[in-house]
Amino acid sequence: MLSLARRRKRGCFRPLLKKKMAQRRRVKHSQSREQTKLQPKLSECLHGDSPKAPPTNQEKGREGRKRRRREVGRTPKKKMKKSELGAEEGNGMEVDESGIETVTGMEAWQEMGVPLPIIRALKDLGFTSPTEIQQQAIPVAMNTTRDVIGAAETGSGKTLAFSIPILNYIITNDARGKLLREKRGDVTMTSLKNREQKKKLQEAEVIDLNLVYHDEQDENDDDEEDHEREGQSESETESSLGDNNEGASVEERGLVTSLDNIPEDVFLKMITDNDVTITSSETRSPTSNSRDEGSHDPCDDVTESHDQAKLLALILTPTRELALQIQHHIRAAAKYTGIKVCVLVGGMADAKQERMLSQSPPIVVATPGRLWKLMSEGHPYLTSLDSIRYLVLDEADRMIDFGHYHELSWILERVNKGAESGAGPGVEGTRCQRQQMFVFSATLSLPRRSSEKKSKVRRRKNLSGQETIENLISQVGLRENAAIIDVARATGTTETLSEMKIMCSSEEKFLYLYHFLLRYKGRTLVFVNSISTLQKLRSHLELLQLHPLPLHARMQQRQRLKNFDRFTSCSEGVLLASDVAARGLDFPHVHYVIHYDVPLNSELYVHRSGRTARAQREGLSLILIGPEEMTSYKNICKSLNREGLPSFPMETGYLQALRRRVSVARRLEATIHRRNKRKRDNDWLQSTAHAMELELDQDWYGMGTDKPTSQELDKEEELKSELKRLLEIPIIPRSVSMTYPTQDEKHQLLKSITGAWGGDRSRQIITTETEDALKLAKRVISKTHKTHKSH
Numbered sequence: 001m002l003s004l005a006r007r008r009k010r011g012c013f014r015p016l017l018k019k020k021m022a023q024r025r026r027v028k029h030s031q032s033r034e035q036t037k038l039q040p041k042l043s044e045c046l047h048g049d050s051p052k053a054p055p056t057n058q059e060k061g062r063e064g065r066k067r068r069r070r071e072v073g074r075t076p077k078k079k080m081k082k083s084e085l086g087a088e089e090g091n092g093m094e095v096d097e098s099g100i101e102t103v104t105g106m107e108a109w110q111e112m113g114v115p116l117p118i119i120r121a122l123k124d125l126g127f128t129s130p131t132e133i134q135q136q137a138i139p140v141a142m143n144t145t146r147d148v149i150g151a152a153e154t155g156s157g158k159t160l161a162f163s164i165p166i167l168n169y170i171i172t173n174d175a176r177g178k179l180l181r182e183k184r185g186d187v188t189m190t191s192l193k194n195r196e197q198k199k200k201l202q203e204a205e206v207i208d209l210n211l212v213y214h215d216e217q218d219e220n221d222d223d224e225e226d227h228e229r230e231g232q233s234e235s236e237t238e239s240s241l242g243d244n245n246e247g248a249s250v251e252e253r254g255l256v257t258s259l260d261n262i263p264e265d266v267f268l269k270m271i272t273d274n275d276v277t278i279t280s281s282e283t284r285s286p287t288s289n290s291r292d293e294g295s296h297d298p299c300d301d302v303t304e305s306h307d308q309a310k311l312l313a314l315i316l317t318p319t320r321e322l323a324l325q326i327q328h329h330i331r332a333a334a335k336y337t338g339i340k341v342c343v344l345v346g347g348m349a350d351a352k353q354e355r356m357l358s359q360s361p362p363i364v365v366a367t368p369g370r371l372w373k374l375m376s377e378g379h380p381y382l383t384s385l386d387s388i389r390y391l392v393l394d395e396a397d398r399m400i401d402f403g404h405y406h407e408l409s410w411i412l413e414r415v416n417k418g419a420e421s422g423a424g425p426g427v428e429g430t431r432c433q434r435q436q437m438f439v440f441s442a443t444l445s446l447p448r449r450s451s452e453k454k455s456k457v458r459r460r461k462n463l464s465g466q467e468t469i470e471n472l473i474s475q476v477g478l479r480e481n482a483a484i485i486d487v488a489r490a491t492g493t494t495e496t497l498s499e500m501k502i503m504c505s506s507e508e509k510f511l512y513l514y515h516f517l518l519r520y521k522g523r524t525l526v527f528v529n530s531i532s533t534l535q536k537l538r539s540h541l542e543l544l545q546l547h548p549l550p551l552h553a554r555m556q557q558r559q560r561l562k563n564f565d566r567f568t569s570c571s572e573g574v575l576l577a578s579d580v581a582a583r584g585l586d587f588p589h590v591h592y593v594i595h596y597d598v599p600l601n602s603e604l605y606v607h608r609s610g611r612t613a614r615a616q617r618e619g620l621s622l623i624l625i626g627p628e629e630m631t632s633y634k635n636i637c638k639s640l641n642r643e644g645l646p647s648f649p650m651e652t653g654y655l656q657a658l659r660r661r662v663s664v665a666r667r668l669e670a671t672i673h674r675r676n677k678r679k680r681d682n683d684w685l686q687s688t689a690h691a692m693e694l695e696l697d698q699d700w701y702g703m704g705t706d707k708p709t710s711q712e713l714d715k716e717e718e719l720k721s722e723l724k725r726l727l728e729i730p731i732i733p734r735s736v737s738m739t740y741p742t743q744d745e746k747h748q749l750l751k752s753i754t755g756a757w758g759g760d761r762s763r764q765i766i767t768t769e770t771e772d773a774l775k776l777a778k779r780v781i782s783k784t785h786k787t788h789k790s791h
């Protein structure tokens with residue numbers, strides 16, 4: 001026999017001890033429950049009526065979850081450690097006593113029914129509450145099958161407004177599909193039309209979330225895209241997958257026993273996985289209230305199969321960069337789900353594209369051109385389109401206007417036909433009911449000038465906001481009952497944007513641009529109307545040592561992306577861009593947008609300006625107007641309901657000094673340009689003559705003159721050294737120019753400048769560290785007042 005001490009040492013008492021402790025815990029727990037049960041009764045005794053405060057949303061949610069569990073007779077999940085669930089320290093995640101995860105501070109998203117893995121990702125991004133467009137569009141998109149037209153100002157989070165419903169669908173449906181397949185084994189049914197079969201199925205279904213959890217985990221192990229999962233530990237992945245249903249509504253969570261309560265999507269999925277054919281009347285969900293009662297949708301007759309291997313969402317955008325950015329945003333929101341997003345754009349290597357498509361990503365983001373090419377070549381993943389549930393047109397107004405419209409309409413026709421053909425005999429011209437279309441842009445509802453070509457005559461017409469939307473509905477084939485969510489301001493731009501103008505001669509435009517870039521350091525985006533202007537500006541600014549980055553459609557894709565990244569990572573970078581960068585691009589913290597040329601229309605003005613002042617930040621948009629551009633400027637003001645923009649206060653003292661630099665730079669650029677052009681021409685002549693086996697008469701063709709004469713070289717050297725000397729002379733006094741403005745101070749100054757014009761902001765106190773800065777700010781403000789008075 002072992003002694004008591006030795007037994008204790010060997011741990012023989014451990015099981016006994018554990019049992020005792022568990023007993024004690026149970027007693028304690030039941031005592032506390034009794035207490036909580038008693039408390040309301042006690043207060044009732046004291047106050048007669050129960051003075052209980054109304055439950056908070058969190059309490060309501062918790063109670064609801066408990067009640068639902070009681071209804072389905074499911075035991076609460078075992079309490080898990082935070083680490084088991086993948087909760088990170090400081091991530092704000094809480095696990096309540098019944099094992100349900102909540103994310104503190106993210107109630108607004110939870111109330112909307114956004115799944116927990118997405119909420120966690122949003123929390124990581126710091127998006128604690130939805131923006132207005134998200135608040136309004138997400139519930140409609142998630143809970144109905146209506147098409148959604150969303151118009152909201154630039155930088156207001158439209159990308160997530162359409163992405164979250166798509167992710168929600170994939171999360172909930174993928175998980176349930178797998179779960180049901182596993183539960184039912186190989187049972188194959190041919191028809192589910194009578195209630196008897198429904199009942200049997202109902203009895204067979206007790207949906208257990210833990211199964212979803214394990215299933216998903218395996219699925220995601222083969223995700224090859226490392227960067228998608230970067231920094232994600234195994235436990236995080238598990239938890240996120242387990243989360244899939246935790247934050248969802250009762251239907252989403254699958255905590256249902258009655259088949260009638262199973263949402264349409266889940267039900268379709270059940271059928272899918274078992275090769276069951278079902279009619280539309282049986283799939284109607286209580287949530288899909290937007291459908292016309294009694295109407296028959298041919299797509300509902302479809303025998304779906306393996307949605308997981310098919311394309312579920314197609315997002316179309318006008319530019320490559322925007323497509324990549326949308327992919328990036330969706331990946332960030334889907335980081336705890338393992339959902340794959342693939343991008344198809346021009347300039348992409350075929351092999352890479354093939355590799356991505358071979359993974360059967362449920363979401364594809366594409367530009368119409370490349371998608372059209374792949375579809376018309378008959379790519380297997382893009383030819384059977386009956387599975388597409390979501391079709392998104394981002395920047396839709398641009399897509400129907402732009403040169404891509406033919407490709408877009410071809411794609412739309414195929415997608416719609418695909419949906420119909422899957423349904424057997426389709427209804428001519430009707431889009432499949434289960435397919436939702438989301439159409440978003442900041443300028444959908446702006447009045448615009450449309451131009452139609454009827455026979456040989458091009459007709460121009462001014463459309464009101466309402467007409468613009470109606471036009472869009474008919475052009476892209478939106479349903480009549482589409483939900484129109486228009487939260488854009490009548491002025492088109494965002495409230496946090498300050499808009500100003502500089503009116504000058506065309507020759508002086510460059511001088512003003514140079515002055516601004518020199519004087520106001522910050523991430524600046526300069527827009528031009530043509531590539532030739534862009535190139536000219538670029539070489540001038542290079543000579544003046546400002547090193548701008550170009551971005552335009554004729555650049556190689558690799559270089560475009562490189563410049564995009566370089567601009568994003570440089571806090572004082574200058575990007576010279578054509579309108580390829582005007583829409584959608586979410587460069588972080590752009591301080592200033594300069595319209596070097598007046599944009600061609602008001603939509604372009606809104607989109608260009610919208611590259612700054614995004615997500616509630618402040619920013620400045622400055623438009624340079626030459627005399628020949630006055631009409632365009634006035635048209636823009638008119639369609640944006642403006643009288644005109646305030647003038648930007650120029651510090652003319654600096655301008656004089658800058659004029660000299662600009663003039664020398666221009667002369668130098670002209671000399672270099674002449675020499676380069678001559679060389680290019682001669683090279684071309686030589687190679688053409690060589691190809692034609694001609695001998696050139698050197699004198700006649702001017703051969704050899706591409707070499708600069710010594711006179712020319714001297715002139716060039718002289719100009720170079722002159723420019724160097726001028727650039728070394730500080731123009732803005734050292735105490736001001738080099739140290740001021742810092743970002744904060746500059747914004748203070750900016751506010752006071754704009755406030756001086758606009759009224760109430762002028763009272764803001766300018767806090768600067770240096771006296772010089774303060775003096776400068778005062779001078780600027782007094783000048784602004786004068787300018788304002790003189791107008």
Ligand SMILES: Nc1ncnc2c1ncn2[C@@H]1O[C@H](COP(=O)(O)OP(=O)(O)OP(=O)(O)O)[C@@H](O)[C@H]1O
Nearest residue numbers: 127129130131154155156157158159442584586615
């Ligand atoms: N709920 C939110 N809270 C805070 N920031 C958000 C939220 N949703 C999105 N954002 C951020 O706001 C910025 C703008 O979002 P997004 O690019 O989707 O805007 P947009 O409305 O599509 O703009 P545009 O009209 O220019 O295309 C992004 O940096 C995005 O990450």
